Amino acid sequence: MKSPINIGIFSMKLIGILLLVLATACTTQLENPKPDELKLWYTKEAKSWMREALPIGNGYMGAMVFGGIDKEQIQFNEESLWSGGPGEWEAYNGGNRAGAHEYLPLVRELLSAGKYEEAHQLAGKELTGVIKNNTEHGLWEGYGAYQAFGDLYVEVENVGAITEYKRELNISKALAEVRYKSGDTNHKRSYFANYPNRVMVFKFENDANGGLDYDIELQTPHTNVQYHQHADELILEGKLQNNGMAFGARVLVTSNDGQISITENKINVESAKSVTLKLIAETDYTTDYPHYKGNDFESHLAQRATILKTKSFDNLLAEHIADYQTLFNRVSLELGSTEANTLPTDERLLKYGKGFADPSLESLYFQYGRYLLISSSRPGTLPANLQGKWNDKMAPPWASDYHMNINEQMIYWPAESTNLSECHKPLLDYMETLVEPGKRSARDFFNADGWIVNTMNNTFGFTAPGWDFPWGFFPGGAAWLSQHAWEHYGYTQDEVYLEEQAFPLMKEAAQFWLDYLVESEDGFLVSAPSYSPEHGGISSGASMDMQIVWDLFTNCIAACELLEEESEFKKQLESAKNKLLPPQIGSWGQLQEWKEDRDDPKNKHRHISHLFALHPGNQINLEDTPDLAQAAKVSLNARGDEGTGWSLGWKINFWARLQDGNRSHKMISRLLRTTTDEGFDMIQGGGTYNNLLCAHPPFQLDGNMGATAGIAEMLLQSQGGRIRLLPALPDAWKSGSVTGLKARGNFEIDMKWHKGRLQWSRIKSILGNNCTLEYNGIKRNITLGENQTLVLGPDLLPLD
Numbered sequence: 001m002k003s004p005i006n007i008g009i010f011s012m013k014l015i016g017i018l019l020l021v022l023a024t025a026c027t028t029q030l031e032n033p034k035p036d037e038l039k040l041w042y043t044k045e046a047k048s049w050m051r052e053a054l055p056i057g058n059g060y061m062g063a064m065v066f067g068g069i070d071k072e073q074i075q076f077n078e079e080s081l082w083s084g085g086p087g088e089w090e091a092y093n094g095g096n097r098a099g100a101h102e103y104l105p106l107v108r109e110l111l112s113a114g115k116y117e118e119a120h121q122l123a124g125k126e127l128t129g130v131i132k133n134n135t136e137h138g139l140w141e142g143y144g145a146y147q148a149f150g151d152l153y154v155e156v157e158n159v160g161a162i163t164e165y166k167r168e169l170n171i172s173k174a175l176a177e178v179r180y181k182s183g184d185t186n187h188k189r190s191y192f193a194n195y196p197n198r199v200m201v202f203k204f205e206n207d208a209n210g211g212l213d214y215d216i217e218l219q220t221p222h223t224n225v226q227y228h229q230h231a232d233e234l235i236l237e238g239k240l241q242n243n244g245m246a247f248g249a250r251v252l253v254t255s256n257d258g259q260i261s262i263t264e265n266k267i268n269v270e271s272a273k274s275v276t277l278k279l280i281a282e283t284d285y286t287t288d289y290p291h292y293k294g295n296d297f298e299s300h301l302a303q304r305a306t307i308l309k310t311k312s313f314d315n316l317l318a319e320h321i322a323d324y325q326t327l328f329n330r331v332s333l334e335l336g337s338t339e340a341n342t343l344p345t346d347e348r349l350l351k352y353g354k355g356f357a358d359p360s361l362e363s364l365y366f367q368y369g370r371y372l373l374i375s376s377s378r379p380g381t382l383p384a385n386l387q388g389k390w391n392d393k394m395a396p397p398w399a400s401d402y403h404m405n406i407n408e409q410m411i412y413w414p415a416e417s418t419n420l421s422e423c424h425k426p427l428l429d430y431m432e433t434l435v436e437p438g439k440r441s442a443r444d445f446f447n448a449d450g451w452i453v454n455t456m457n458n459t460f461g462f463t464a465p466g467w468d469f470p471w472g473f474f475p476g477g478a479a480w481l482s483q484h485a486w487e488h489y490g491y492t493q494d495e496v497y498l499e500e501q502a503f504p505l506m507k508e509a510a511q512f513w514l515d516y517l518v519e520s521e522d523g524f525l526v527s528a529p530s531y532s533p534e535h536g537g538i539s540s541g542a543s544m545d546m547q548i549v550w551d552l553f554t555n556c557i558a559a560c561e562l563l564e565e566e567s568e569f570k571k572q573l574e575s576a577k578n579k580l581l582p583p584q585i586g587s588w589g590q591l592q593e594w595k596e597d598r599d600d601p602k603n604k605h606r607h608i609s610h611l612f613a614l615h616p617g618n619q620i621n622l623e624d625t626p627d628l629a630q631a632a633k634v635s636l637n638a639r640g641d642e643g644t645g646w647s648l649g650w651k652i653n654f655w656a657r658l659q660d661g662n663r664s665h666k667m668i669s670r671l672l673r674t675t676t677d678e679g680f681d682m683i684q685g686g687g688t689y690n691n692l693l694c695a696h697p698p699f700q701l702d703g704n705m706g707a708t709a710g711i712a713e714m715l716l717q718s719q720g721g722r723i724r725l726l727p728a729l730p731d732a733w734k735s736g737s738v739t740g741l742k743a744r745g746n747f748e749i750d751m752k753w754h755k756g757r758l759q760w761s762r763i764k765s766i767l768g769n770n771c772t773l774e775y776n777g778i779k780r781n782i783t784l785g786e787n788q789t790l791v792l793g794p795d796l797l798p799l800d
């Protein structure tokens with residue numbers, strides 16, 4: 001018979017084994033997913049810039065790589081090269097029209113009298129911005145446009161038939177590669193954009209006996225330029241014809257084995273097995289209002305060239321990958337893969353468009369959005385514009401500018417939720433540069449305090465309404481941007497930032513609205529005049545204005561409370577907020593786009609501005625305002641499931657907020673439909689080019705980013721003080737996992753689900769904040785210490 005002690009030891013051993021088994025089970029269960037190789041790849045060289053070339057970028061510069069076999073083309077940009085502004089036109093002053101506000105009372109009187117046509121005429125004439133001349137798309141003199149910078153061409157000696165061609169972009173490393181054989185010779189090329197050293201690096205290699213010849217040439221479409229060649233360097237210097245902006249680029253050429261020589265404006269490398277090119281570029285632009293110039297780019301380029309000569313390709317690549325992955329690797333997403341995973345991306349996209357389920361194409365698209373943001377928006381750079389930093393034209397669509405009536409905000413929607421908070425910084429810093437010119441616009445047009453921006457913004461402080469009233473008038477732009485200032489705080493909880501950067505921006509944006517709102521006959525505060533973005537007519541109190549102002553006032557009040565200050569200002573906001581015209585439900589159950597009930601149920605317009613309160617705002621939600629949420633649904637259904645790229649991107653988010661994952665997924669499928677349309681389709685549109693860039697059409701970055709944000713929103717939501725796990729999981733993503741998504745309050749969340757049901761979630765509180773979690777109707781308050789992690793089961797109870 002065993003003694004009690006022995007039994008004790010025995011049972012302790014048993015418990016130990018059991019614990020071990022359990023622990024092992026948990027470890028297997030909690031193991032982070034191994035991502036598929038995140039690659040876009042093709043078996044042909046790119047012919048089309050917009051549809052096929054592959055984008056790389058370091059925030060400051062962008063490049064499109066074609067992978068041409070005999071002649072490589074690398075088309076590149078530097079973010080500040082813009083036409084227009086004070087250099088072009090001495091009288092340029094951000095589009096402002098001195099004394100315009102004198103017409104404001106009359107416009108308001110006409111509106112009150114119901115004389116909309118006359119109000120529109122007058123506002124169109126007097127409350128619009130001034131540019132030098134009004135010509136075609138993107139050729140707006142004075143306003144200017146983002147400019148193509150140049151092309152680097154490399155002629156490659158190929159001997160024999162070309163086989164095994166492969167062109168790829170590995171977004172796990174932010175590295176593009178081309179490989180092929182010419183005869184028996186293997187060729188390999190690598191391309192990446194290094195942020196820490198602000199350089200683009202390209203390497204051409206072959207294993208031919210005695211090496212091969214490469215001819216390198218730098219070109220620019222600009223005409224006022226000089227080319228110089230030094231021993232191993234191509235130098236380009238120029239000034240834009242349009243505004244005299246000075247710019248320069250350098251290509252440093254190195255080869256361990258080849259003979260480097262110069263002919264005319266080319267560098268020739270003979271008998272080389274390997275050639276490395278380092279490309280740098282800069283301009284004399286600064287963000288300093290009102291002149292926007294004075295950057296000593298020549299000495300910066302010279303200094304950088306000296307440093308770069310000491311850095312090897314391997315050195316720069318290792319540094320680049322480490323830097324990039326610090327951001328990129330924070331989030332992984334697994335949605336399950338199918339055999340389509342093995343196909344080249346263009347074929348895969350085609351198959352997807354025919355209805356073949358390919359969830360890992362969707363997760364690739366999600367990660368591609370993160371890749372594009374990291375590549376076009378890093379601390380110290382300008383924000384990503386309509387095309388990120390990629391543009392091959394002098395007159396790109398919509399000037400490739402900053403559109404503030406949806407597009408620019410959408411580009412930054414995924415910044416916080418997909419754990420790229422640092423990439424949000426350029427937008428927040430850019431906002432600061434708009435305050436001074438924006439105050440001038442508020443004063444000139446509305447005789448109001450505070451700052452505004454309208455629909456279109458350039459790099460030269462254009463903050464006036466656009467020069468055509470129906471699309472150009474949107475003083476709500478700064479208030480909407482202020483949501484970004486607030487959200488950055490919401491996710492990071494950085495109070496120093498809130499006090500020093502966010503609150504001043506928000507406060508001055510709110511000050512404008514305190515001045516601009518007027519009391520309507522029925523006693524509400526409304527905006528007047530007001531124009532629902534690109535979908536008027538002119539009226540008072542269009543819903544989007546009211547919802548954005550509600551959002552701004554709500555956030556400002558919360559900020560005042562957190563900062564324990566500004567009690568007078570806070571009181572003003574509270575009393576104004578109580579009088580704001582609230583969202584209204586119209587005759588067919590819709591959420592009204594205007595104060596008046598005049599929505600057309602057949603209208604399919606791409607802008608769905610009156611649903612701002614549902615997303616990205618939170619004034620309307622399923623729980624607190626179910627009737628309004630239902631009305632938003634009615635409106636959304638009426639608008640239908642088609643739309644331009646960004647419009648579809650927004651619809652993914654709307655349906656996610658309405659917790660209809662299948663409908664969100666339908667929008668993703670629509671967006672990922674393959675297209676070759678490079679024109680301007682303003683109605684049906686939408687789609688994806690072979691390089692996975694979103695087609696408005698034409699290419700706009702917003703659609704990519706709206707979808708990336710939407711996918712995050714389907715998996716995790718944290719608005720309204722609660723963290724919802726898998727709130728809009730579609731049937732198409734039966735099993736999967738995600739790591740590293742961020743929730744407001746500075747939490748990091750990982751989840752794994754199986755057959756549509758959450759298996760576990762892992763929540764980490766970076767700052768030791770408490771939170772409320774919600775899944776499948778269960779709610780639980782969670783207490784966590786600083787950097788503490790908790791693993792929970794589907795019942796939201798701890799697993800370990």
Ligand code: FUC
Pocket residue numbers: 386398403407471534606607644646682696700
């Ligand atoms: C807004 C939209 C257009 C386009 C442009 C860049 O004006 O209405 O669809 O996206 O921005």
